[in-house]
Amino acid sequence: EVQLVQSGAEIRESGESLKISCKASGYIFTAYWIGWVRQMPGKGLEWMGIIWPSDSETTYSPSFQGQVTISADKSTNTAFLEWRSLKSSDTAIYYCARRESSGWPHNWFDPWGQGTLVTV
Amino acid sequence: SYVLTQSPSVSVAPGETATIPCGGNNVGSKSVHWYQQKPGQAPVLVIYYDNNRPSGIPERFSGSNSGNTATLTITRVEAGDEADYYCQVWDSVSDHAVFGGGTRLAVL
Numbered sequence: 001e002v003q004l005v006q007s008g009a010e011i012r013e014s015g016e017s018l019k020i021s022c023k024a025s026g027y028i029f030t031a032y033w034i035g036w037v038r039q040m041p042g043k044g045l046e047w048m049g050i051i052w053p054s055d056s057e058t059t060y061s062p063s064f065q066g067q068v069t070i071s072a073d074k075s076t077n078t079a080f081l082e083w084r085s086l087k088s089s090d091t092a093i094y095y096c097a098r099r100e101s102s103g104w105p106h107n108w109f110d111p112w113g114q115g116t117l118v119t120v
Numbered sequence: 121s122y123v124l125t126q127s128p129s130v131s132v133a134p135g136e137t138a139t140i141p142c143g144g145n146n147v148g149s150k151s152v153h154w155y156q157q158k159p160g161q162a163p164v165l166v167i168y169y170d171n172n173r174p175s176g177i178p179e180r181f182s183g184s185n186s187g188n189t190a191t192l193t194i195t196r197v198e199a200g201d202e203a204d205y206y207c208q209v210w211d212s213v214s215d216h217a218v219f220g221g222g223t224r225l226a227v228l
Contacts, residue, residue, distance in 0.1 A: 035217065037163075045155075045163065045206050047217040061216055062121075095162055102169055105212040108153035110165040110174065 002026040004034075004096050004113035011119045012086050019082040020116045022096030029077040030054040033099035035109060036070060036081050040092045050099060051079060086120045093117050122211040124220035131226045132197050140192040140223045142207030150209045152190035154183060157222075158203045166205075167192060194225070202227045 007021040022034065035050040049060035053072040060070070069082040079096055094116050097109035125143040132138040142152060152170055155163035165174050167183040170190065180195045194201055207220040 037219075044204075044222040045157075045208075045219040047219060050217075059215060097163075100168070102151075105210040105215075106151040106169055107210040107217070108151075108165060108168045108208060109155075109163075109217070110168070112162040112164070115162050 002098065002111055004098060004111060006094075006096060006113040006116045009117040009119070014088055014120055015085050016120075017082070017084050018086055018118065019080050020094060020118065022079040022081075022113050024077045024079070024098070027098075029072075030074055033107075034072070034079045035097050035099055036068075036079075037095045037097060037109075037112075038064075038092045039095065039115075045095075048081070048094075053077075053079065086118075088120050090118060091120050121214055121216070122209065122218050124207055124209060124218055126205075126207060126220040126223045128221070129224045129226060131228055133228045134197055134199060136197055138194040138197050138201070138225055140194075140205050140225065142190040142192070142220050143188055144190070144209065145188060147188055147190050147209065148186045150185075150212075152183065152185045153208045154181075154192045155206045155208065156201075156203045157206065163206065197225075197227055199227050201225060 003025045005023045030053045036048040038046045048064045051058045051070045072079045097112040101107045154167040156166045157163040170185040171183040182193045184191050204222045206222045
């Protein structure tokens with residue numbers, strides 16, 4: 001079974017750093033892009049960026065470029081989302097999701113991790 | 121950047137048919153995917169590539185896409201279908217994912 005399991009909820013102060021994780025299982029980790037999606041309280045889904053775990057190539061939404069860092073560790077089949085200096089506006093649930101494709105640009109996300117609540 | 125527009129809410133009685141539109145400029149030329157998100161849960165894919173159902177998704181869920189509107193249709197709506205529904209495309213110009221703002225389906 002393909003699964004993405006995310007790290008637990010976090011509470012941080014403004015200005016602190018944070019790295020949350022998304023551990024993949026049930027498939028070849030380096031064969032699929034993994035994306036990150038933000039959901040602020042009571043709001044919709046926002047695409048943040050995506051990583052190709054095989055070589056760590058990343059693409060960011062302009063809204064999140066320079067604000068977060070997406071990385072991956074092939075040895076542990078884990079993707080990460082990191083902040084160097086959190087702001088109160090970073091309070092949200094963050095989801096990782098595997099990108100499926102039937103050929104570019106026909107791309108969608110399945111499955112999704114359970115989400116990580118970050119409170120700043 | 122590409123924009124997808126969804127109505128904030130749709131209401132339907134149990135047993136009726138719900139139609140949830142997703143508007144975008146020439147969206148019919150793109151592939152549209154739909155996610156269901158129930159309160160407190162992660163999104164779940166219910167339709168991919170316009171009208172394909174992942175395994176485990178009931179046949180009551182279907183999709184269509186033409187012109188400037190894609191539509192998610194749920195027939196014989198049940199109380200358990202109450203959720204937020206999001207459409208999504210991949211913008212080939214920016215090489216980014218784009219989500220609609222979401223539609224809350226209320227089952228009366």
